[in-house]
Amino acid sequence: MMATDTGTDTGKLLSILxxxxxxxxxxxxxxxxxxxxxxxxEISHGINxxxxxxxxxxxxxxxxxxxxxxxxxxxxAFEAYVAAFTGGMVKADIDDPMSMSVIGELTNMISGQAxxxxxxxxxxxxxxxxxxxxxxxAIPPKKAGVKSFTLPFSVGGGKLFLILSVHG
Amino acid sequence: MMATDTGTDTGKLLSILxxxxxxxxxxxxxxxxxxxxxxxxEISHGINxxxxxxxxxxxxxxxxxxxxxxxxxxxxAFEAYVAAFTGGMVKADIDDPMSMSVIGELTNMISGQAxxxxxxxxxxxxxxxxxxxxxxxAIPPKKAGVKSFTLPFSVGGGKLFLILSVHG
Numbered sequence: 001m002m003a004t005d006t007g008t009d010t011g012k013l014l015s016i017l018x019x020x021x022x023x024x025x026x027x028x029x030x031x032x033x034x035x036x037x038x039x040x041x042e043i044s045h046g047i048n049x050x051x052x053x054x055x056x057x058x059x060x061x062x063x064x065x066x067x068x069x070x071x072x073x074x075x076x077a078f079e080a081y082v083a084a085f086t087g088g089m090v091k092a093d094i095d096d097p098m099s100m101s102v103i104g105e106l107t108n109m110i111s112g113q114a115x116x117x118x119x120x121x122x123x124x125x126x127x128x129x130x131x132x133x134x135x136x137x138a139i140p141p142k143k144a145g146v147k148s149f150t151l152p153f154s155v156g157g158g159k160l161f162l163i164l165s166v167h168g
Numbered sequence: 169m170m171a172t173d174t175g176t177d178t179g180k181l182l183s184i185l186x187x188x189x190x191x192x193x194x195x196x197x198x199x200x201x202x203x204x205x206x207x208x209x210e211i212s213h214g215i216n217x218x219x220x221x222x223x224x225x226x227x228x229x230x231x232x233x234x235x236x237x238x239x240x241x242x243x244x245a246f247e248a249y250v251a252a253f254t255g256g257m258v259k260a261d262i263d264d265p266m267s268m269s270v271i272g273e274l275t276n277m278i279s280g281q282a283x284x285x286x287x288x289x290x291x292x293x294x295x296x297x298x299x300x301x302x303x304x305x306a307i308p309p310k311k312a313g314v315k316s317f318t319l320p321f322s323v324g325g326g327k328l329f330l331i332l333s334v335h336g
Contacts, residue, residue, distance in 0.1 A: 055299060057225055057227075057236075057297055058227070059225075059226070059227015059228075059229060059236065059293075059294035060227075060294065061227060061229040061230070061292045061293070061294055062229070062292070066292070066293070066294050066295055067294065067295075068225075068227065068294050068295065068297050070297065094305075095305070097307050097308060097310050098310060100307040101307075101309060101310040101311075104309055124229045124230070124234070125227075125229070125234070126227035126228070126229055126234050126235065126236050126294070126335070127234055127235075127236065127309055127311065127314055127333065127335040128309065129225055129236050129238065129306065129309075129333065130306065130307040130309070131223060131299055131301075131304065131305065131306050131307070132301075132303075132304075132305050132307060133299075133300075133301025133302060133303050133304040133305060134301060134302040134303050135300075135301050135302050136299065136300075136301040136304070137262075137263070137299065137300050137301060138297065138298065138299050139265050139268040139269075139298040139299070139300060140265060140298075141269060141272055141295055141296065141297075141298070142265050142266060142269040143269075143295065146295055165295065165297065167294070167295040
Protein backbone atom coordinates (compact mmCIF):
# COMPACT_ATOMS: atom_id res chain seq x y z
CA MET A 1 0.00 0.00 0.00
CA MET A 2 1.26 3.44 -0.90
CA ALA A 3 -0.99 5.19 1.61
CA THR A 4 0.85 7.39 4.06
CA ASP A 5 -0.36 8.86 7.30
CA THR A 6 -1.15 12.46 6.47
CA GLY A 7 -1.57 13.40 10.11
CA THR A 8 -5.35 13.20 9.88
CA ASP A 9 -6.37 12.16 13.38
CA THR A 10 -9.60 10.41 14.32
CA GLY A 11 -11.36 13.59 15.40
CA LYS A 12 -10.47 15.47 12.24
CA LEU A 13 -11.50 12.57 10.01
CA LEU A 14 -14.78 12.21 11.88
CA SER A 15 -15.50 15.90 11.42
CA ILE A 16 -14.72 15.70 7.68
CA LEU A 17 -17.04 12.69 7.32
CA UNK A 18 -19.81 14.28 9.42
CA UNK A 19 -19.88 17.37 7.21
CA UNK A 20 -19.65 15.44 3.95
CA UNK A 21 -22.32 12.90 4.94
CA UNK A 22 -24.74 15.53 6.26
CA UNK A 23 -24.60 17.44 2.98
CA UNK A 24 -24.83 14.28 0.89
CA UNK A 25 -27.83 12.95 2.81
CA UNK A 26 -29.78 16.17 2.32
CA UNK A 27 -28.74 16.44 -1.33
CA UNK A 28 -29.52 12.81 -2.28
CA UNK A 29 -32.86 13.03 -0.47
CA UNK A 30 -33.73 16.18 -2.39
CA UNK A 31 -33.03 14.50 -5.74
CA UNK A 32 -35.70 11.86 -4.93
CA UNK A 33 -38.09 14.55 -3.69
CA UNK A 34 -37.62 14.17 0.05
CA UNK A 35 -36.98 17.08 2.38
CA UNK A 36 -34.66 15.69 5.07
CA UNK A 37 -34.30 18.27 7.80
CA UNK A 38 -31.13 18.10 9.87
CA UNK A 39 -32.08 18.28 13.58
CA UNK A 40 -28.92 19.97 14.87
CA UNK A 41 -30.20 20.18 18.45
CA GLU A 42 -30.31 16.37 18.69
CA ILE A 43 -26.83 15.54 17.41
CA SER A 44 -25.19 13.16 19.85
CA HIS A 45 -21.88 11.53 20.55
CA GLY A 46 -22.17 7.77 20.56
CA ILE A 47 -25.19 6.05 19.04
CA ASN A 48 -28.73 7.16 19.72
CA UNK A 49 -31.36 6.11 17.19
CA UNK A 50 -34.59 5.44 19.12
CA UNK A 51 -37.54 3.86 17.32
CA UNK A 52 -35.44 2.40 14.51
CA UNK A 53 -36.83 -0.57 12.60
CA UNK A 54 -34.40 -0.75 9.69
CA UNK A 55 -30.65 -0.27 9.28
CA UNK A 56 -28.16 -0.26 6.42
CA UNK A 57 -24.42 -0.39 7.12
CA UNK A 58 -21.49 0.36 4.87
CA UNK A 59 -17.82 -0.16 5.69
CA UNK A 60 -15.30 2.49 4.60
CA UNK A 61 -11.66 1.44 4.41
CA UNK A 62 -8.51 2.85 2.89
CA UNK A 63 -5.13 4.22 3.93
CA UNK A 64 -5.49 4.87 7.66
CA UNK A 65 -9.31 4.97 7.57
CA UNK A 66 -11.41 2.25 9.21
CA UNK A 67 -14.95 3.51 9.46
CA UNK A 68 -18.57 2.58 9.09
CA UNK A 69 -21.55 4.63 8.01
CA UNK A 70 -24.99 3.42 9.04
CA UNK A 71 -28.44 4.69 8.26
CA UNK A 72 -31.18 3.78 10.73
CA UNK A 73 -34.82 4.72 10.23
CA UNK A 74 -38.14 4.41 11.98
CA UNK A 75 -41.20 3.25 10.02
CA UNK A 76 -42.48 6.66 8.79
CA ALA A 77 -39.04 7.65 7.45
CA PHE A 78 -38.57 4.21 5.89
CA GLU A 79 -41.98 4.46 4.23
CA ALA A 80 -41.17 7.93 2.89
CA TYR A 81 -37.99 6.74 1.14
CA VAL A 82 -39.56 3.54 -0.23
CA ALA A 83 -42.43 5.60 -1.68
CA ALA A 84 -40.01 8.17 -3.11
CA PHE A 85 -37.62 5.62 -4.67
CA THR A 86 -40.36 3.49 -6.20
CA GLY A 87 -42.79 6.24 -7.16
CA GLY A 88 -45.28 4.78 -4.69
CA MET A 89 -45.27 1.44 -6.57
CA VAL A 90 -43.86 -0.58 -3.65
CA LYS A 91 -45.43 -0.71 -0.20
CA ALA A 92 -42.79 -0.39 2.52
CA ASP A 93 -42.34 -3.74 4.24
CA ILE A 94 -39.35 -4.53 6.47
CA ASP A 95 -39.57 -8.22 5.50
CA ASP A 96 -39.48 -7.50 1.78
CA PRO A 97 -36.00 -7.44 0.16
CA MET A 98 -37.33 -5.07 -2.51
CA SER A 99 -38.27 -2.32 -0.07
CA MET A 100 -35.25 -3.01 2.13
CA SER A 101 -33.01 -2.53 -0.91
CA VAL A 102 -34.18 1.10 -0.95
CA ILE A 103 -32.47 1.83 2.36
CA GLY A 104 -29.34 0.05 1.11
CA GLU A 105 -29.31 1.97 -2.15
CA LEU A 106 -29.89 5.23 -0.24
CA THR A 107 -26.85 4.48 1.95
CA ASN A 108 -24.83 3.66 -1.16
CA MET A 109 -25.76 6.90 -2.94
CA ILE A 110 -25.11 9.04 0.13
CA SER A 111 -21.75 7.35 0.76
CA GLY A 112 -20.72 7.75 -2.87
CA GLN A 113 -21.46 11.47 -2.84
CA ALA A 114 -20.04 12.02 0.67
CA UNK A 115 -16.73 10.29 -0.07
CA UNK A 116 -16.22 12.34 -3.22
CA UNK A 117 -16.84 15.49 -1.15
CA UNK A 118 -14.63 14.30 1.73
CA UNK A 119 -11.76 13.90 -0.73
CA UNK A 120 -9.82 11.41 1.41
CA UNK A 121 -7.67 9.47 -1.07
CA UNK A 122 -7.99 5.74 -1.75
CA UNK A 123 -11.19 5.11 0.19
CA UNK A 124 -13.12 1.99 -0.72
CA UNK A 125 -16.53 0.83 0.53
CA UNK A 126 -18.34 -2.46 1.15
CA UNK A 127 -21.78 -3.26 -0.25
CA UNK A 128 -24.49 -2.19 2.23
CA UNK A 129 -25.83 -4.73 4.71
CA UNK A 130 -29.47 -4.33 5.64
CA UNK A 131 -31.04 -5.35 8.93
CA UNK A 132 -34.54 -5.05 10.30
CA UNK A 133 -36.03 -5.73 13.70
CA UNK A 134 -38.22 -4.50 16.49
CA UNK A 135 -36.53 -2.35 19.09
CA UNK A 136 -33.50 -2.23 16.79
CA UNK A 137 -30.42 -0.81 18.49
CA ALA A 138 -26.87 -0.18 17.39
CA ILE A 139 -24.38 -0.56 20.21
CA PRO A 140 -21.14 1.45 20.03
CA PRO A 141 -17.89 -0.49 20.37
CA LYS A 142 -16.35 -0.18 23.82
CA LYS A 143 -12.88 0.14 22.32
CA ALA A 144 -10.51 2.99 22.95
CA GLY A 145 -10.03 4.95 19.74
CA VAL A 146 -13.44 4.26 18.24
CA LYS A 147 -15.54 7.42 18.03
CA SER A 148 -19.20 7.39 17.02
CA PHE A 149 -21.55 10.20 16.17
CA THR A 150 -25.31 10.22 15.50
CA LEU A 151 -26.85 12.78 13.15
CA PRO A 152 -30.66 12.90 13.28
CA PHE A 153 -32.88 14.01 10.39
CA SER A 154 -36.58 14.68 10.35
CA VAL A 155 -38.22 12.94 7.38
CA GLY A 156 -41.90 12.61 6.51
CA GLY A 157 -43.11 12.67 10.11
CA GLY A 158 -40.40 10.19 11.10
CA LYS A 159 -36.71 10.06 11.92
CA LEU A 160 -33.69 9.02 9.92
CA PHE A 161 -30.39 8.64 11.78
CA LEU A 162 -26.95 8.73 10.22
CA ILE A 163 -24.34 7.07 12.41
CA LEU A 164 -20.64 7.46 11.69
CA SER A 165 -18.04 5.41 13.53
CA VAL A 166 -14.36 6.06 13.02
CA HIS A 167 -11.54 3.88 14.29
CA GLY A 168 -8.44 5.87 15.05
CA MET B 169 -3.35 1.15 -5.35
CA MET B 170 -1.08 -1.56 -6.69
CA ALA B 171 -3.73 -4.28 -6.41
CA THR B 172 -4.43 -6.08 -9.66
CA ASP B 173 -7.28 -8.37 -10.56
CA THR B 174 -5.85 -11.85 -10.12
CA GLY B 175 -8.80 -13.47 -11.85
CA THR B 176 -10.40 -14.45 -8.53
CA ASP B 177 -14.10 -14.42 -9.33
CA THR B 178 -16.88 -13.91 -6.81
CA GLY B 179 -17.66 -17.61 -6.43
CA LYS B 180 -14.05 -18.57 -5.83
CA LEU B 181 -13.51 -15.76 -3.33
CA LEU B 182 -16.70 -16.69 -1.49
CA SER B 183 -15.55 -20.32 -1.27
CA ILE B 184 -12.13 -19.25 0.06
CA LEU B 185 -13.76 -17.04 2.69
CA UNK B 186 -16.34 -19.70 3.64
CA UNK B 187 -13.62 -22.26 4.35
CA UNK B 188 -11.34 -19.82 6.16
CA UNK B 189 -14.15 -18.37 8.31
CA UNK B 190 -15.60 -21.79 9.23
CA UNK B 191 -12.23 -23.00 10.48
CA UNK B 192 -11.52 -19.72 12.29
CA UNK B 193 -14.91 -19.68 14.03
CA UNK B 194 -14.45 -23.20 15.38
CA UNK B 195 -10.82 -22.53 16.37
CA UNK B 196 -11.46 -19.17 18.10
CA UNK B 197 -14.46 -20.65 19.93
CA UNK B 198 -12.33 -23.56 21.15
CA UNK B 199 -9.70 -21.19 22.57
CA UNK B 200 -12.37 -19.64 24.82
CA UNK B 201 -13.73 -23.08 25.76
CA UNK B 202 -16.76 -23.22 23.46
CA UNK B 203 -17.56 -26.16 21.23
CA UNK B 204 -19.13 -24.61 18.12
CA UNK B 205 -20.50 -27.42 15.99
CA UNK B 206 -20.82 -26.68 12.26
CA UNK B 207 -24.31 -27.75 11.11
CA UNK B 208 -23.44 -28.62 7.50
CA UNK B 209 -26.96 -29.81 6.67
CA GLU B 210 -28.32 -26.30 7.28
CA ILE B 211 -25.89 -24.27 5.16
CA SER B 212 -27.88 -21.98 2.91
CA HIS B 213 -27.41 -19.59 0.05
CA GLY B 214 -28.67 -16.14 0.90
CA ILE B 215 -29.29 -15.13 4.50
CA ASN B 216 -31.16 -17.33 6.92
CA UNK B 217 -30.59 -16.68 10.63
CA UNK B 218 -33.87 -17.31 12.44
CA UNK B 219 -34.20 -16.38 16.10
CA UNK B 220 -31.30 -13.92 16.06
CA UNK B 221 -31.22 -11.22 18.72
CA UNK B 222 -27.70 -9.84 18.22
CA UNK B 223 -25.49 -9.14 15.20
CA UNK B 224 -21.93 -7.94 14.61
CA UNK B 225 -20.84 -6.84 11.15
CA UNK B 226 -17.37 -6.33 9.74
CA UNK B 227 -16.51 -4.91 6.32
CA UNK B 228 -13.66 -6.47 4.33
CA UNK B 229 -12.14 -4.39 1.54
CA UNK B 230 -8.99 -4.53 -0.56
CA UNK B 231 -7.94 -4.99 -4.16
CA UNK B 232 -11.04 -6.34 -5.90
CA UNK B 233 -12.67 -7.55 -2.65
CA UNK B 234 -15.80 -5.88 -1.27
CA UNK B 235 -17.28 -8.15 1.35
CA UNK B 236 -18.92 -8.26 4.73
CA UNK B 237 -18.79 -10.89 7.44
CA UNK B 238 -21.60 -10.92 9.99
CA UNK B 239 -22.17 -12.98 13.08
CA UNK B 240 -25.77 -13.34 14.24
CA UNK B 241 -26.76 -15.20 17.38
CA UNK B 242 -29.84 -16.18 19.30
CA UNK B 243 -29.97 -15.65 23.07
CA UNK B 244 -28.52 -19.04 24.22
CA ALA B 245 -25.52 -18.74 21.86
CA PHE B 246 -25.00 -15.08 22.86
CA GLU B 247 -25.12 -16.05 26.55
CA ALA B 248 -22.61 -18.86 25.99
CA TYR B 249 -20.03 -16.49 24.43
CA VAL B 250 -20.54 -13.71 26.99
CA ALA B 251 -20.05 -16.24 29.80
CA ALA B 252 -16.96 -17.73 28.09
CA PHE B 253 -15.31 -14.37 27.31
CA THR B 254 -15.91 -12.89 30.76
CA GLY B 255 -15.41 -16.02 32.86
CA GLY B 256 -19.05 -15.79 33.90
CA MET B 257 -18.47 -12.31 35.42
CA VAL B 258 -20.86 -10.50 33.05
CA LYS B 259 -24.51 -11.44 32.60
CA ALA B 260 -25.48 -11.42 28.92
CA ASP B 261 -27.71 -8.42 28.19
CA ILE B 262 -28.41 -7.20 24.67
CA ASP B 263 -28.77 -3.62 25.97
CA ASP B 264 -25.39 -3.64 27.71
CA PRO B 265 -22.42 -2.42 25.63
CA MET B 266 -20.11 -4.60 27.74
CA SER B 267 -21.79 -7.86 26.81
CA MET B 268 -22.43 -6.70 23.23
CA SER B 269 -18.72 -5.98 22.86
CA VAL B 270 -18.17 -9.73 23.27
CA ILE B 271 -19.94 -10.50 20.00
CA GLY B 272 -17.96 -7.68 18.32
CA GLU B 273 -14.65 -8.96 19.67
CA LEU B 274 -15.57 -12.51 18.62
CA THR B 275 -16.20 -11.28 15.06
CA ASN B 276 -12.90 -9.39 15.13
CA MET B 277 -10.90 -12.41 16.30
CA ILE B 278 -12.55 -14.76 13.80
CA SER B 279 -12.01 -12.28 10.93
CA GLY B 280 -8.38 -11.76 11.89
CA GLN B 281 -7.66 -15.48 11.87
CA ALA B 282 -9.78 -16.17 8.76
CA UNK B 283 -8.13 -13.45 6.67
CA UNK B 284 -4.65 -14.70 7.55
CA UNK B 285 -5.75 -18.19 6.45
CA UNK B 286 -7.49 -16.91 3.31
CA UNK B 287 -4.23 -15.29 2.26
CA UNK B 288 -5.85 -12.73 -0.07
CA UNK B 289 -3.36 -9.84 -0.28
CA UNK B 290 -4.05 -6.30 0.93
CA UNK B 291 -7.33 -6.98 2.74
CA UNK B 292 -8.36 -4.46 5.34
CA UNK B 293 -11.30 -4.59 7.76
CA UNK B 294 -13.62 -2.12 9.49
CA UNK B 295 -14.27 -2.14 13.24
CA UNK B 296 -17.30 -4.35 14.05
CA UNK B 297 -20.74 -2.76 14.27
CA UNK B 298 -23.08 -4.35 16.79
CA UNK B 299 -26.86 -4.39 16.57
CA UNK B 300 -29.54 -5.94 18.72
CA UNK B 301 -33.27 -6.30 18.32
CA UNK B 302 -36.25 -8.57 18.48
CA UNK B 303 -37.04 -10.53 15.35
CA UNK B 304 -33.68 -9.38 14.01
CA UNK B 305 -33.25 -10.10 10.31
CA ALA B 306 -30.50 -9.48 7.80
CA ILE B 307 -31.83 -8.86 4.31
CA PRO B 308 -29.61 -9.80 1.35
CA PRO B 309 -28.94 -7.06 -1.22
CA LYS B 310 -31.04 -7.46 -4.36
CA LYS B 311 -28.08 -6.51 -6.53
CA ALA B 312 -26.69 -8.64 -9.30
CA GLY B 313 -23.20 -9.82 -8.37
CA VAL B 314 -23.71 -9.92 -4.62
CA LYS B 315 -23.58 -13.46 -3.26
CA SER B 316 -24.44 -14.32 0.32
CA PHE B 317 -23.99 -17.50 2.26
CA THR B 318 -25.15 -18.50 5.76
CA LEU B 319 -23.15 -20.96 7.85
CA PRO B 320 -24.98 -22.21 10.96
CA PHE B 321 -23.27 -23.40 14.13
CA SER B 322 -24.74 -25.12 17.15
CA VAL B 323 -23.52 -23.45 20.37
CA GLY B 324 -24.60 -24.09 23.96
CA GLY B 325 -28.16 -25.10 23.07
CA GLY B 326 -28.47 -22.14 20.70
CA LYS B 327 -27.48 -21.08 17.23
CA LEU B 328 -24.72 -18.88 15.88
CA PHE B 329 -24.85 -17.87 12.22
CA LEU B 330 -21.93 -16.68 10.13
CA ILE B 331 -23.04 -14.72 7.07
CA LEU B 332 -20.62 -13.89 4.29
CA SER B 333 -21.56 -11.50 1.49
CA VAL B 334 -19.24 -10.98 -1.44
CA HIS B 335 -19.64 -8.30 -4.08
CA GLY B 336 -18.31 -9.41 -7.46
